[in-house]
Amino acid sequence: MKYILKKTGFLVITLLVISFITFLAFNIIPGDAALSKLGTEATVDQVNMLREELGLNAPFFSRYLSWLGGFIGGDFGISFSYMIPVKELISGKFMITITMTIMAFVFIILFSIPIAVFTAYKENKIVDRVITFLNQLFMSIPGFFLGILITFIFGLTFKIFMPGAYISMQENIGQYFYYLLFPSVAMAIPKTAMGVKILRSSLIEEKKKRYVRAARSRGNSNLRIYGVYMLKNAVIPVLTFWAMTIADLIANSVIIERVFSIPGIGTLLVSSIANRDFAVVQAIIIIIAVIIIVMNYLVDLLYKIIDPRIDLKN
Amino acid sequence: MKKLNIKKLLVLLLATVVVIALNGCSGDKQTSEVEDSSSSSQNLNEPQMGGSIVVGIPQDIEDSLDPHVAVAAGTSEILFNVYEGLVKPDKDGNLIDAVASEHEIKDAGKKYIFTLREGIKFHDGSLVTVDDIIYSIKNLADVGKMTSVFSNVEKVEAIDDKTVEITLKEADTEFLAFLTSAIVPKDTDVAKNPIGTGPYKYISRNPGENIIMEKFVDYWGDEAYLDKITYKIITDGNVIVTNLKSGSIDLFQRLTTSQSSQVEDICDIYEGTMNLVQALYLNNKVKPFDDVKVRQALCYAVNPQEIMDFISDGKGVEIGSSMFPTFGKYYVPELTKTYDVNIEKAKSLLVEAGYPDGFEFTITVPSNYQPHVDTAQVLVEQFAKIGVTAKIQTVEWASWLSDVYMARDYDSTVIGVDASSLTGRALLERFLSTAGNNFINYNNSTYDEVYSKIRKTSDENEQVELYKELQKILSEDAANVYIQDMANMVALNKKYGGYEFYPLYVLDMSKIYLKK
Numbered sequence: 001m002k003y004i005l006k007k008t009g010f011l012v013i014t015l016l017v018i019s020f021i022t023f024l025a026f027n028i029i030p031g032d033a034a035l036s037k038l039g040t041e042a043t044v045d046q047v048n049m050l051r052e053e054l055g056l057n058a059p060f061f062s063r064y065l066s067w068l069g070g071f072i073g074g075d076f077g078i079s080f081s082y083m084i085p086v087k088e089l090i091s092g093k094f095m096i097t098i099t100m101t102i103m104a105f106v107f108i109i110l111f112s113i114p115i116a117v118f119t120a121y122k123e124n125k126i127v128d129r130v131i132t133f134l135n136q137l138f139m140s141i142p143g144f145f146l147g148i149l150i151t152f153i154f155g156l157t158f159k160i161f162m163p164g165a166y167i168s169m170q171e172n173i174g175q176y177f178y179y180l181l182f183p184s185v186a187m188a189i190p191k192t193a194m195g196v197k198i199l200r201s202s203l204i205e206e207k208k209k210r211y212v213r214a215a216r217s218r219g220n221s222n223l224r225i226y227g228v229y230m231l232k233n234a235v236i237p238v239l240t241f242w243a244m245t246i247a248d249l250i251a252n253s254v255i256i257e258r259v260f261s262i263p264g265i266g267t268l269l270v271s272s273i274a275n276r277d278f279a280v281v282q283a284i285i286i287i288i289a290v291i292i293i294v295m296n297y298l299v300d301l302l303y304k305i306i307d308p309r310i311d312l313k314n
Numbered sequence: 315m316k317k318l319n320i321k322k323l324l325v326l327l328l329a330t331v332v333v334i335a336l337n338g339c340s341g342d343k344q345t346s347e348v349e350d351s352s353s354s355s356q357n358l359n360e361p362q363m364g365g366s367i368v369v370g371i372p373q374d375i376e377d378s379l380d381p382h383v384a385v386a387a388g389t390s391e392i393l394f395n396v397y398e399g400l401v402k403p404d405k406d407g408n409l410i411d412a413v414a415s416e417h418e419i420k421d422a423g424k425k426y427i428f429t430l431r432e433g434i435k436f437h438d439g440s441l442v443t444v445d446d447i448i449y450s451i452k453n454l455a456d457v458g459k460m461t462s463v464f465s466n467v468e469k470v471e472a473i474d475d476k477t478v479e480i481t482l483k484e485a486d487t488e489f490l491a492f493l494t495s496a497i498v499p500k501d502t503d504v505a506k507n508p509i510g511t512g513p514y515k516y517i518s519r520n521p522g523e524n525i526i527m528e529k530f531v532d533y534w535g536d537e538a539y540l541d542k543i544t545y546k547i548i549t550d551g552n553v554i555v556t557n558l559k560s561g562s563i564d565l566f567q568r569l570t571t572s573q574s575s576q577v578e579d580i581c582d583i584y585e586g587t588m589n590l591v592q593a594l595y596l597n598n599k600v601k602p603f604d605d606v607k608v609r610q611a612l613c614y615a616v617n618p619q620e621i622m623d624f625i626s627d628g629k630g631v632e633i634g635s636s637m638f639p640t641f642g643k644y645y646v647p648e649l650t651k652t653y654d655v656n657i658e659k660a661k662s663l664l665v666e667a668g669y670p671d672g673f674e675f676t677i678t679v680p681s682n683y684q685p686h687v688d689t690a691q692v693l694v695e696q697f698a699k700i701g702v703t704a705k706i707q708t709v710e711w712a713s714w715l716s717d718v719y720m721a722r723d724y725d726s727t728v729i730g731v732d733a734s735s736l737t738g739r740a741l742l743e744r745f746l747s748t749a750g751n752n753f754i755n756y757n758n759s760t761y762d763e764v765y766s767k768i769r770k771t772s773d774e775n776e777q778v779e780l781y782k783e784l785q786k787i788l789s790e791d792a793a794n795v796y797i798q799d800m801a802n803m804v805a806l807n808k809k810y811g812g813y814e815f816y817p818l819y820v821l822d823m824s825k826i827y828l829k830k
Contacts, residue, residue: 031712035720037377041385041459041734042720043750081376082521083505089521148552156559164546164553164562168520258550261557263523267549271522275376276712 011293018289019071019282023064026278032056033080033276054080067282077279081272086279090265094287095169096180097264100256101249103177103184104191108245112192112238116199117226123204132200138193147186147259154182164261183260187253191245198241202234209233232306239306243299247292359811361827366542367810369821370554370563374522374547380505381496382450382458387732387819392545394820395527396437397496397510400428400447407642407736407817409490412535413442413497413511422772423487426480427473434534436499437515444472449500451480459734463492487772488737513538513824522547527823539812539827551684564807567821570685571627574803581805585629586815588802590730591636591741592686594677594693594795597724599755602675607667609792613653614660615700616693618797625688629801635785636731636741638799640817644738646782649789649796660700672701675725679706680714685800686728693728693795719753730800732819738768738781745788754794761787 026032034050035042051057058066070077076086115131122128155163161182169176206212207230215225254266265284272280375389381397384390402412411417414428434442448470455464468483482489497511498504508516513535514527525545529538546563548554551573557563558577574583594612596603603609622630631639634649664672677690687708694704704726709717718724733740743749746765747757761784768780789796806813812826 029713031710031716035715036712037385039377039385039715040719040731040751042715044720045750046459047720079521081374083378084521092520093522151556156556162562163560164548164557165560166523168523259553261546261548261553261562263520263547268522271374271376271549274710274712 007297011290011297014293015286015289019068019286020064022282022285023067023278026276026281027060031276033278036275036277037080067279071282071286076283079272079277079280081275081277081280086283089280090268090283090287092168093263093265093268096262097250097253097257097266099177100180100184100187100253100262100264101246103180104188104249105242105246107185107188108192108195108242111188112195112199113231115192116196116203117231119196120200120203120207120230121222121226123207132197135193135196138189139197141190143187143190144255144259146189147183147256150182150186151259166260166262179260180262183256183262186259187249187256191249195238195241195245199234199238202237203230206230206234236303236306239299239302243295246295247288250291251288359829361539361812362830363537363539363827364541365539365828366544367540367565367823367826367828368544368546368563369823370548370557370566371545372547372549372554372568375519375525378505379508379516380458380503381498381510382453382460383505385459391819391821392525393496393508393510394512395514395543395823396508396512396516397498398512399494399496401490401493403494403736403816403818403820405814405816405822407640409494409736413447417490419487419490422485423489424482424485426482426489426493428478428480428493430476430478431534432476434511435532436511437509437530438499439532440499442497442511443500444475444478446500447478447497448472450495450497453498454495460492460495463489484769485772486769487774487777488739491735491737494735514543536824538824540823543823558805558807561807564810565805565813565826567802567804569803569805571629571801571803574805577805581807582811582813584804584806584813584815586802586804587631587638587640587799588730588732589638589640589817589819590732590799591633591638592689592728592730592797592800593633593636594690594726594728594797595731595754596726596794597722597755598757598793599722600725602667602669602673603726605667606791607663608669609795610653611660611663611667611700612697612702612795613792614656614663615696615702616653616795616797617655617696618650620696621689621692622798622801624692625685626801629803630798631801632798633796635789635796636745636794637785640799640815641733641736641741642817643778644781644785646785649785652789653792657699664700664702672703674703674705676705676707678714678718678724678727679708680711680729681708682711683729686730689797690728722753722755728797733817736818738777742781742784742788745784745793756793758787758791758793761791 032051034047034054034056038046038050055063067077078084079086079089082089119128119131151163154160161179166179167175203226212225212230215229252266253264254270257264257267269281269284272284371388371392373388375386375392377386377389378384379393381393384393398412400412400414401409401417404410411431413431413434415431416429418427419425420427428447430442430444430447436442451464451467451470454460455467466482466484466486468481470478470480473479499509502509511534513530513533515530517526517528519525524547527543529541531537548557548563554566554569555573555576558566558581561580568588594616596609598604618632619628622628632650634652635646637645639645639647664670677693679686679690681687690706694706697704718727731741742765744751745756745761746752747762764780764783764787768777771777788794802815804813809828810826811829814822814825816822
């Protein structure tokens with residue numbers, strides 16, 4: 001119980017600091033929402049009038065505290081660019097980014113575990129060397145470049161999907177998932193490769209341990225030895241990597257969104273920063289921060305479940 | 315348990331790849347077969363009614379759907395299809411009657427009388443009334459970017475239930491051009507519920523994704539061809555090309571020549587101009603630009619054609635002052651000759667001004683407009699020839715707006731200025747020493763004097779001559795280093811036709827059709 005309280009307290013403090021720094025940044029950089037909205041039609045009078053309207057003339061701390069008060073109460077504020085509540089604006093977009101993240105993650109797990117197990121089993125044989133080489137290759141290609149390659153090869157040349165033809169879930173759910181497959185795979189491949197590398201070396205370490213020989217002498221099949229006993233011990237280092245991967249996929253989705261013309265949360269974040277749409281930026285940053293921190297906590301808990309000997313307090 | 319058979323796995327993998335490849339290739343053959351059969355019967359490229367189109371746009375509507383409040387050029391371009399004013403522009407820059415079926419100008423531009431078009435409806439089916447017109451005109455004096463123009467309205471009243479009379483405080487023969495401003499339903503929040511009289515009605519939008527419009531069947535004028543328009547937001551330059559190639563977007567404007575050349579097999583490329591005055595705008599209040607000789611020296615050093623050759627395969631139109639050719643009657647073509655490249659003259663002017671060894675200055679450019687960034691780079695090279703060192707500073711758009719445009723804290727900047735209305739003053743009013751948007755700090759009493767004469771005369775020909783004189787002053791006084799009206803490459807998928815260029819930031823979707 002104390003453990004949960006401590007972790008929650010830490011989460012809250014982190015979020016407060018993040019939100020304050022974001023707010024500070026918005027006030028230091030040139031330009032504001034009123035100026036962005038008025039553009040080249042802006043005159044000093046018009047800008048001041050709009051600033052009054054949007055509440056941008058109030059003092060620094062009063063603006064921060066009123067935002068904070070609203071946020072804690074569940075009111076994320078209004079988007080200056082779109083004049084609709086921030087919650088409404090971002091919920092749909094988070095869905096899209098989370099869908100891609102989940103799809104990518106499923107791909108990662110589905111492929112990295114069997115490939116890692118297989119190559120650890122066939123250590124140093126030719127097939128292992130080939131796969132490890134390919135692995136290294138895929139690890140070094142950035143996800144967005146793979147996205148461009150996939151767009152060119154499967155989109156423009158083989159035409160199995162139409163680049164740019166993103167369609168929303170409400171309009172056509174089948175097409176929605178089909179289209180999101182491609183960016184998800186593009187993002188997943190480099191992470192799969194990295195995961196394979198980590199898991200493979202972890203498994204190879206385990207191979208040397210005595211319990212493996214003992215299990216084999218008791219007549220256990222290789223599949224059981226690798227898939228159950230060794231995996232359980234080897235998976236710990238790669239769990240952290242996978243947790244970071246989820247966070248990374250969400251936080252860096254803007255690049256893959258750009259390549260595939262997907263209106264996700266990354267694109268919204270970037271355009272809101274350009275428009276100085278403060279409430280939207282804050283909400284997105286906080287939510288991403290929460291996801292990252294919570295993911296890390298879950299991983300800690302998972303460690304404990306997998307290996308009860310691990311002492312979380314350390 | 316059997317060991318995994320690698321050989322079998324590899325064969326399976328190979329087979330899968332081959333199957334996908336064959337599928338992809340045969341898919342290709344299918345589409346080309348269909349195209350061949352349709353092109354043999356398609357010898358007239360005639361328009362057909364119906365169909366839909368996806369228009370790519372580089373930026374979402376982030377100001378407002380209310381036409382009185384919207385300021386961004388991109389927004390107005392889209393709203394042009396939804397709203398109309400008492401008059402509206404045609405592609406040649408003439409004002410034709412729209413919500414009004416006829417108009418009359420009396421008292422040398424002091425009284426404007428409009429007859430409401432019979433039976434004209436709003437998108438919700440209700441008839442337009444004189445009350446809607448009065449409400450709209452009054453609203454334009456209260457909100458938005460036209461308030462200074464419409465504050466000149468002394469009164470607007472209904473003479474009867476079909477006629478509205480607008481009386482101005484001061485006569486203004488150019489006022490009609492401002493009546494392209496939208497007529498909206500009385501007391502309706504059109505920002506949330508956009509209702510106009512145009513050929514298309516607003517259906518929905520998904521922020522950051524798209525905006526959807528549908529044909530308005532009860533439109534008073536010529537029915538539009540296409541049933542549905544989807545505006546899709548694509549921000550990345552390379553992705554625009556990919557999407558045009560894949561067919562997920564059908565139309566994109568303002569492409570660079572390198573982008574348009576990549577889609578020539580799938581799209582017809584229309585070439586026009588952007589309707590912008592691109593120049594190296596000089597902060598006339600900052601040394602050394604407060605000295606006309608220095609400004610002129612820079613003009614003698616710059617070769618606009620060389621810039622166009624570098625950045626747009628030579629396409630674009632050179633300009634010599636704050637006016638571009640599509641403004642027809644106001645344009646003075648000779649002004650491009652004021653400063654033919656003359657390195658020696660430039661250097662001697664610098665010596666006369668007291669800078670025999672040249673000087674250093676900064677060119678601030680907004681990073682989101684690649685053509686301006688590219689132009690700045692060519693300028694740096696051209697200025698180096700006369701011993702002047704220019705440094706480029708790229709800034710974010712919001713920073714450009716706040717530091718350069720509002721605070722006027724800069725040396726020089728490369729930007730394109732557009733005309734918000736079809737009037738002479740649209741591009742020239744901002745150089746009055748008292749103008750609120752005089753971001754170059756231009757201060758020339760002769761200019762102010764000539765400008766005041768325009769407001770005093772009601773003779774249109776005299777006005778045109780005076781506007782021409784203003785352009786001459788800007789050119790000879792080297793207010794800025796004028797460069798070009800940039801080339802506007804428009805890609806429209808070959809399935810469609812009907813694209814027309816307007817002298818303003820307008821995309822008339824009602825003229826675009828699917829070919830038979």
